[in-house]
Amino acid sequence: MARTRRRTRTLDPSYRRILCISAHPDDNEFTIAGSVGHWAREGRDVVFCLVTTGGAGTNEHTRDHTGLVPIRERESWDAAKILGVKDLVFLGYEDGALEPTLAMRRDLTRVIRRCRPDVVVSGDPTVRWYGSEYLNHPDHRAVASAALDAVFPSAETRAIFRELLDEGLEPHKVKQVLMTGSLQPDTWFDIGDTLALKCAALHAHVSQVGPGKRIDGMLRAWARRDGKRAGVKYAEAFRRFVLDRG
Ligand SMILES: [Zn+2]
Numbered sequence: 413m414a415r416t417r418r419r420t421r422t423l424d425p426s427y428r429r430i431l432c433i434s435a436h437p438d439d440n441e442f443t444i445a446g447s448v449g450h451w452a453r454e455g456r457d458v459v460f461c462l463v464t465t466g467g468a469g470t471n472e473h474t475r476d477h478t479g480l481v482p483i484r485e486r487e488s489w490d491a492a493k494i495l496g497v498k499d500l501v502f503l504g505y506e507d508g509a510l511e512p513t514l515a516m517r518r519d520l521t522r523v524i525r526r527c528r529p530d531v532v533v534s535g536d537p538t539v540r541w542y543g544s545e546y547l548n549h550p551d552h553r554a555v556a557s558a559a560l561d562a563v564f565p566s567a568e569t570r571a572i573f574r575e576l577l578d579e580g581l582e583p584h585k586v587k588q589v590l591m592t593g594s595l596q597p598d599t600w601f602d603i604g605d606t607l608a609l610k611c612a613a614l615h616a617h618v619s620q621v622g623p624g625k626r627i628d629g630m631l632r633a634w635a636r637r638d639g640k641r642a643g644v645k646y647a648e649a650f651r652r653f654v655l656d657r658g
Pocket of ligand 1: 438549552
């Protein structure tokens with residue numbers, strides 16, 4: 413049987429700054445951490461923007477979940493260190509209750525104008541469920557939707573959120589968007605060298621995944637599935653938008 417032609421790609425070397433926007437502290441470790449590990453090893457600056465601090469990540473803590481927030485913040489830093497992520501930005505929204513509001517779009521626009529990334533990585537706001545076993549979390553959809561709207565048109569348009577100009581934040585045009593979790597992926601990154609790093613980073617979220625290796629098997633199975641389509645052993649899949657070829 414003919415082997416699938418290798419379809420993985422690497423990021424353009426000129427793209428130095430990458431901003432990954434997600435709802436929860438461990439979302440990136442579940443989805444894109446293999447690619448992130450590569451980008452960091454290549455010397456690119458990767459920043460994670462986490463819209464919530466994951467206060468609803470378990471049912472076992474205090475009534476207002478504040479007991480969990482500092483733990484998840486610390487775990488996020490531990491995971492970031494493993495991956496070589498340069499910085500974390502927490503927006504402090506309430507876990508489990510996100511909507512793609514104008515306020516969220518403004519906050520994400522502020523982060524984009526501050527970080528001035530070449531590439532923004534986020535989720536797919538259109539996916540309501542995956543297969544017949546996972547209903548996509550509403551927070552994921554809300555953040556993905558606000559993130560795309562922040563990339564375009566808000567971050568690059570002077571007349572939108574003029575108050576950000578008063579903060580010294582000039583418009584910024586993002587060159588590429590990489591969308592994780594898309595049902596129509598068109599871009600794959602080989603994570604054969606970084607799958608172990610991805611697993612280690614996810615394990616840093618101790619309050620969520622606990623000890624044991626069962627979760628590694630799940631990440632490996634996902635990577636193998638995406639690798640199959642990409643013609644490599646392990647991959648992560650994205651849908652790519654090129655907004656500026658300059
Ligand atoms: Zn999540």
